[in-house]
Amino acid sequence: MSENRLDTAAIATRYQKAWFAETAQRARDGQPIALVNADAPHEVLRAMGIPYVVNQWWASIISAKRLGPASLERLVALGLPDFSQQYDAIPLGAQDLPVEQRAWGGLPEPAFAIAERSGDVTQKIFELWGEREGTETFLLSRTGADPVPSAWWEKVPHDWEDAFGADRLDLLQAEIEELVTWLSERTGRTLDRDRLAQIMDLGNQQVEWNRRTRDLIATARPTPVLVNDTMPAVMVPQWHRGTQWAVDTARALHDEVAHRIDEGVAVCADERRRLMWVGRGLWSDLDMYRRFHEEFGAVFVWSMYLAIAADGYPRYGDDPVRALAARFVGFTDQLYVPPWSAQWYVKEALAHGVDGVVHLVADDTPGAGFISEALEAEGIPVLEIRANNADSRSSGSARIPERIEEFLRERVPARA
């Protein structure tokens, strides 16, 4: 099936490798880099010229290299848990692996570790980064999703004050300003707000291409791309959000998908079942997504990565810092907080015409039952699997492929 792989995904992956090598070298040469959580306001770092590595992306690389278990064992050796928030914690453990075992040569020690205080544990993991030689930690507040007006995807681009509430925005906006001051004190650099506004604009342009791509795939029959291809094709540019390269790559993805549709390309020649993958990517076994093509004609047509890139990030406004606060104040809420999450997954499932949903329920996602319930209420069967996406020990014991096969046989009839 290699002929079905997206050129954009391969190009993005190559770019990312080269970018990481260059960034790592710069860090080894003494330039500060940052390790940031996915929900932190990256655009500030870009505007201040501080390269950053996203913790979850780095965890996915470590996991894909099958180094997750070894990384978790390092945590245990330090008296830390290996059973908690593994996706966030794996990079911390990987940092102490022998050099020859490190993914892509390893992450140089970051100067800054930046995260929001989501959940009970993320802040503690990032605090531990700050205890390492040469690294300092900055933590942002993470407020609860209240209020939650309906149909967030319609509100967040422009009406974010209404979507999230001014109090939450005030707090995060102020803390972003504190982060800017903190970074300025340590680097001597200042924030060019015009530059930040340009970065926000480029981010919005990227979103607009992602939206077009998502909408193309939603209506295409048969599906022209593999979800495990769109994941890197979307997420690598996501971590370069605010650059012209990211906009160009988002456009290239769109054009490639459109071309495939025009050419009648099908990743699963005999498409009889369209599946949706709700939850984080199964980084330790990405080939799993193709495993059901031949026997079942079942193809995953949706994962959250392209869809949230399309709906989750757009923020238009005159004040770039407040717009940035609006981008991140409720980012995780959009994906995981009911009723927002359930409404959105239903909207996406219906738009993509899926026949079944595999719902990977991670240990830090609330209200998963409401998502499954809402999808089932639309007549869409759901398979819930509780496992950690990045920890192959957990996903292995969950028997994911076997359970999907059972699900397809028993609950997802083939289309005529």
Add this chain to the structure above:
Amino acid sequence: MQSAHNLPGFGGGRAQDRPRIGVVGADLPRQIVLAADAVPVRLFGSWSGAVSLRASELLGAVDAVAGRILDAILAGDHDDLAGLVICNDSQANLRMFYVLRVLAERGEVPFPVQLLDAPRGPGTAKRAFVVAQYARLVEFCRAVTGAEVGFDDLRRAGDAEQSVVVALERLRERRVQSRCTGVSALNAYRTAACSAPEVAVAAIDDAQVSTGEGDRIFVTGSAHPDSRVYQVLESTGATIVAEDHDTGDGGWFAACTTGDSAADILAGLASLHADRPPSAARGTTAERVTALRRKVIETRGAAVMALVRDLDDAPAWELAAVREALDTLRVPFVSRTRITAEEASSASSDVVNALAVREGAYG
């Protein structure tokens, strides 16, 4: 000692006739609820008991204590409440808010549900956010009780709650002086956190049980929603002299303040909240260890134990730093993680067996 019937009044009717507002979590300053002439009732859950499949599926993988609270609510055990405030003081409680918000909108719980979102720590912006949250809480209380909440109401409630603060100080002192067991202290905290001030003070002052000469243990780790584990530990002759979790000494429910206006009082409460002892789920490990070290010395704890429930992960991330800090004090430390309901008693016994209290720890 101040007797209960001499307490300053803060409202109209008798406590049993006032509306009851449920509380999940430890961030609520009761002064606000009391000012609305309601009685705050903290829902604790418990160490033991099954968690229903429904609660598990609704909440996802969280501390079973949250599951038991949710089960009790869904079973109608708290249908007498006029409203429910859920604190964003842990992931489990925040998830419970999200779940109950949906269920309340569907009419599956008979009372309105309100989030109290109070990030702790310094900073003008954080303080302003917490004040805004308190103002929302005032509105919520007004909506569910029908009572106006003005400056005079807040002031009177603060005066009444101050008596609880003083009683709690007496309780903590008695514990240090070996005049109150951990079990009786924990039970007093439970009663007080579910009662009007006059009842709370009486319950706290009733907690006076002389302890023996056994080992003086400080408890950290998961909060203890009931005294089950404390009973196992103290049945060996040990005494729990203090703890840092929020259902015991680490609780904050009786915080109260004065001021020249209602806004002053809300701002004062936000300041108290900013400076309060950190919780495992919301504090940094460094803050937690600093606070623990100080408390262990103050209370002359001769050993420290931590039982960490399964899926209550924040304390588990602190254990390495706690161990290191206690090593410098030469205070023994025993911990167990991922404790399930079935394992609570045996884990407590294990801890007792493992604790080898050394004499002259502070010598």
